[in-house]
Amino acid sequence: MSNVHHFYPGLDGVVAAETKISFLDTVQGEIVIKGFDLIELSKKYGYLDIVHLLLEDKLPNQEEKNRLENKLKSNYEIQVALYEVFKLLPEQTHPMDALRTGISFISGYDEKIDDRSPDVNKERAYRLLGTVPNIVANSYQILTKKEPVHPDKDLSYSANFFYMITSRKPTAIQEEIFDLSLVLYSEHEMPNSTFTSRVIASTQSDLYGALTGAVASLKGNLHGGANEAVMHMLLQAKTVEQFEKLLENKLLNKEKIMGFGHRVYMKKIDPRALMMKEALKQLSDIQGDDRLYRMCEAGEKVLEREKGLYPNLDYYAAPVYWMLGIPIPLYTPIFFGARTVGLCTHVMEQHDNNHLFRPRVNYIGERHALSK
Numbered sequence: 001m002s003n004v005h006h007f008y009p010g011l012d013g014v015v016a017a018e019t020k021i022s023f024l025d026t027v028q029g030e031i032v033i034k035g036f037d038l039i040e041l042s043k044k045y046g047y048l049d050i051v052h053l054l055l056e057d058k059l060p061n062q063e064e065k066n067r068l069e070n071k072l073k074s075n076y077e078i079q080v081a082l083y084e085v086f087k088l089l090p091e092q093t094h095p096m097d098a099l100r101t102g103i104s105f106i107s108g109y110d111e112k113i114d115d116r117s118p119d120v121n122k123e124r125a126y127r128l129l130g131t132v133p134n135i136v137a138n139s140y141q142i143l144t145k146k147e148p149v150h151p152d153k154d155l156s157y158s159a160n161f162f163y164m165i166t167s168r169k170p171t172a173i174q175e176e177i178f179d180l181s182l183v184l185y186s187e188h189e190m191p192n193s194t195f196t197s198r199v200i201a202s203t204q205s206d207l208y209g210a211l212t213g214a215v216a217s218l219k220g221n222l223h224g225g226a227n228e229a230v231m232h233m234l235l236q237a238k239t240v241e242q243f244e245k246l247l248e249n250k251l252l253n254k255e256k257i258m259g260f261g262h263r264v265y266m267k268k269i270d271p272r273a274l275m276m277k278e279a280l281k282q283l284s285d286i287q288g289d290d291r292l293y294r295m296c297e298a299g300e301k302v303l304e305r306e307k308g309l310y311p312n313l314d315y316y317a318a319p320v321y322w323m324l325g326i327p328i329p330l331y332t333p334i335f336f337g338a339r340t341v342g343l344c345t346h347v348m349e350q351h352d353n354n355h356l357f358r359p360r361v362n363y364i365g366e367r368h369a370l371s372k
């Protein structure tokens, strides 16, 4: 038997799981979520529909949707002690790190922490879906020395999430676009964060641990952190010409351009980015300011011409969140908030049909004999 195995750097192209949750069908050009194309879903359905689809295996009727929303609302509040924990965090803590701490902290309140059965895991997932927007919003409020914002149960789930992070109730169109962004971020097969959560769950560790690991994964700017990085990059330019120059210089310096490229869609635009691009156009028209839209479009052309690269969702989500008036450090936490449902579904699937993740290596170090 050989000690050398075929090595795929970054597990590129390696199949890591059999799943009934989702699949990036690059042949048909579809993001399949429980059998439906996410882009088609996003044109007709909202975030709560997707939550129901992922956790209950079916699109909900109105009554089921109301029941789901009420269940999430009954889980909006966070432990008083968590506010105290956030007060102890150093001021410069990134909201993703505060979120990681928050999710880790609340695990101690779960009286059935050692129960991984599907029903208990599902209840836990609903609790997390209710709680995460509050953790995202109020860790940030406290870190920025503001008063906590209490959830408003008269608002829809997405409107309340928006309200808690901005302290403003959204207009109808703002609510619609924010909800669309949550739909688009909700689930995406086997990105690094989902893989991380499944790896953790495969030791029979719990949902909180798996999600805590996923927050850390998502924070990196090769993954979820790219949406914040895109906005910082856009803010470095004031005009289309300046933005084009900035990108050209970055490419000359062999820098990676945030918001472009994707392990799976490398040579095509991420279909979710197109949806967010339309939303950006809509916001630009409403606000009578299309500067960011024009800069982003020009950037697209530079990357296509120079590198044959196309935008991923983060490229257009960033300026959309900017035009919605959302603080930049919350862009990646919002991504996580939206992805909570996808991650919970994956952890549940892993627990239900588990095989410990434990890959091998090709050893390229030295071997020594110990002298006697």
Ligand SMILES: CC(=O)SCCNC(=O)CCNC(=O)[C@H](O)C(C)(C)COP(=O)(O)OP(=O)(O)OC[C@H]1O[C@@H](n2cnc3c(N)ncnc32)[C@H](O)[C@@H]1OP(=O)(O)O
Binding pocket: 010, 221, 222, 223, 224, 226, 255, 256, 257, 258, 259, 260, 261, 262, 263, 264, 307, 309, 312, 313, 314
């Ligand atoms: C919602 C999401 O999480 S989507 C991902 C968000 N992340 C980003 O936007 C970060 C920027 N993008 C990237 O770093 C990459 O495209 C990734 C990490 C997302 C995927 O890339 P990988 O599959 O690992 O491919 P890799 O990084 O090796 O790139 C392959 C080639 O394309 C180039 N490339 C890929 N993405 C970019 C980019 N954004 N800017 C410039 N060049 C790029 C690489 O430099 C490399 O070129 P080379 O072969 O000449 O060295």
Ligand SMILES: O=C([O-])CC(=O)C(=O)O
Binding pocket: 185, 187, 188, 190, 191, 192, 223, 262, 263, 312, 313
């Ligand atoms: O699929 C990936 O690798 C990253 C991504 O787009 C996502 O998590 O939404």
